[in-house]
Amino acid sequence: MDVNYDPESPDAAPLDGGADAHGEPGFDLRPRTSAEAGAGSTAGGRDRRRRFVAVGALAAVLVALAAVLFIGLNDAATFFRNVDEAVEMREELQGERFRMQGNVVEDSVVETDNGVDFVLTFNSVEVPVTHTGTPPELFGPDIPVVLEGTFAGETFESDEILIRHDNEYDEEHEDRIDEAERDAQALPARTTDATVGGSVG
Amino acid sequence: MNPPATNPAAQAAAAGAPSTTGSTATRVLGVISLVGIAAVAVFGLLISPPDAELGETIRILYLHVPTVSSAYLAFVVTAVASVAYLWKRTEFWDLLAASSAEIGVLFFALTIFDGMMWGKVTWGVFWRWEPRLVTTTVLLLTYIGYLVVRSIPSDPRTRGTLSAAIGIMAVVNIPITHKAVDWWRGLHQGGTVLGTVDPEMSGTQLFSTYLALTVFMVLFVWLLIHRFRVAWLAERAADAGISEAISRRRHEATLGGGSVGGVNP
Numbered sequence: 001m002d003v004n005y006d007p008e009s010p011d012a013a014p015l016d017g018g019a020d021a022h023g024e025p026g027f028d029l030r031p032r033t034s035a036e037a038g039a040g041s042t043a044g045g046r047d048r049r050r051r052f053v054a055v056g057a058l059a060a061v062l063v064a065l066a067a068v069l070f071i072g073l074n075d076a077a078t079f080f081r082n083v084d085e086a087v088e089m090r091e092e093l094q095g096e097r098f099r100m101q102g103n104v105v106e107d108s109v110v111e112t113d114n115g116v117d118f119v120l121t122f123n124s125v126e127v128p129v130t131h132t133g134t135p136p137e138l139f140g141p142d143i144p145v146v147l148e149g150t151f152a153g154e155t156f157e158s159d160e161i162l163i164r165h166d167n168e169y170d171e172e173h174e175d176r177i178d179e180a181e182r183d184a185q186a187l188p189a190r191t192t193d194a195t196v197g198g199s200v201g
Numbered sequence: 202m203n204p205p206a207t208n209p210a211a212q213a214a215a216a217g218a219p220s221t222t223g224s225t226a227t228r229v230l231g232v233i234s235l236v237g238i239a240a241v242a243v244f245g246l247l248i249s250p251p252d253a254e255l256g257e258t259i260r261i262l263y264l265h266v267p268t269v270s271s272a273y274l275a276f277v278v279t280a281v282a283s284v285a286y287l288w289k290r291t292e293f294w295d296l297l298a299a300s301s302a303e304i305g306v307l308f309f310a311l312t313i314f315d316g317m318m319w320g321k322v323t324w325g326v327f328w329r330w331e332p333r334l335v336t337t338t339v340l341l342l343t344y345i346g347y348l349v350v351r352s353i354p355s356d357p358r359t360r361g362t363l364s365a366a367i368g369i370m371a372v373v374n375i376p377i378t379h380k381a382v383d384w385w386r387g388l389h390q391g392g393t394v395l396g397t398v399d400p401e402m403s404g405t406q407l408f409s410t411y412l413a414l415t416v417f418m419v420l421f422v423w424l425l426i427h428r429f430r431v432a433w434l435a436e437r438a439a440d441a442g443i444s445e446a447i448s449r450r451r452h453e454a455t456l457g458g459g460s461v462g463g464v465n466p
Contacts, residue, residue, distance in 0.1 A: 072335030136325030
C-alpha cells in the first residue's frame, strides 16, 4: 500500500485525530513550543517583538529629545547678538563665529563680485558688513536681518543672511505691485550674477 | 487580522458593533471640510492679494497657522481626555486622548513641513535652532513618545495611566512654544492671530486666515471622530481575539481529555 511510507512525514498523521498505525495517541501531548503553539502563544511572541520595537523607538525618541535640548540650549539661548552688543564685545568676539542682528542701512547696499557690502545698524550703532554669497530674495534696505559670520577687525564678514520678518502683514497695493514687479525682473539677473558665491542655505 | 473576523466570538462581538465609522454627523462634517478646503484654496491662492513684504509667499500662512492651531487643539483635547481618564477610568477617555494625539502629531508634522518651506523662501534657510523651532521639535518628539509608549504591549490600565501622565505633562510645552517668539530672541515672527487681541493683519488676508482656521477645526473634529471609532473597533476586535483564544483552549482541553481516555483502555 505504501511504498514510500515515512512515519515522520505529516502525511503519515491520521486525519481523524485518533490513534495512528503505530498505536500512538493521535494528538500531540508534548509541551507547546512557540512555533507550533496556537493563537494565544504566537500573540505572546508578537507581543515580545512589539515590545522590543516599541522600547527601541522610545529610546530613540529620548535620545533625540536630549540632543535637541542640548543643541537648543546651546544655540537658541543666544540666537543672535544685536549690533550694539556685538560692537561692545568686538575684542572678545574676534575670530569667533556668531549671529548678529540689525537693520540694513538704506543706500548702503553695494553689490560686489561675490556678494554684497552694506552697513548694519541697531540702537544707533553701525557696523560695516562684507557678505559672500547671494542674499535671500527679501533682502533690501530697512529689512531686519540676522547675519552669520565673524568679525575681522572692524568689519563683519558674513556668509549667511537670514531675514527676520515681523508679524505685520499688509495687502500689496497697486504702486507696490509695480515695485514688486520691478524687483522680480531685477532679481533673476542678480541671482545669476552671483551663482559662484551662491549656495544660500 | 483575519482570524478574529471569521470565528464565532468575533462575529458575535461585531454584531453589536457598527460596520462603518461613518454616521450622519461625520458625513456632514466631511462635506463641510471638503467644501471648506476648496474655499480656502480659492481665497488663499486666488482672491487674497499678495503681501506687501512677503509677496506670494504669504499664502503659506493660510496653511501654516491653521495646521498648527489644529495641532494645539488636538493636544489640548488629549490633555483634557487624559485628566478625565485618570478620574473616570473609562476606555472612552483613553481612546479619545490617543486618537487626538495621533491627529495632533499629523497636523504638527505638517506645520513643521510647511514652515520649513516658508522659512526657505522668507528667512533664506529651511532650519535654524532658534527658540521657536527648538520648543517645536521638543513638542513633536514628546507626542511621538506618547504614541510610542502606547504601542508598548501592556494591559489597558497600565497603558492608559502611563500615557495619560505623559499627555498631561506634554501640554505644558504648548504655551512655552507659543510664547517662545516673545520670550527669546529668534528668527520666527511673532504670533499672527492666535491669542492676539488686535491681529497685525486686515482685509481679505485676515478673512482668509480665519476661514482656514475654522475649516481646519472642522476637519480636525471630522478626523477625530473617525479615528476614535477605528480605535474603539480595534479594541473590540482585540477583545474578540482574547475570548476566541480562551474558547479555543477550552475546546482543545475537552477534546484532549476524551481522546487520551480513548487510547488508554
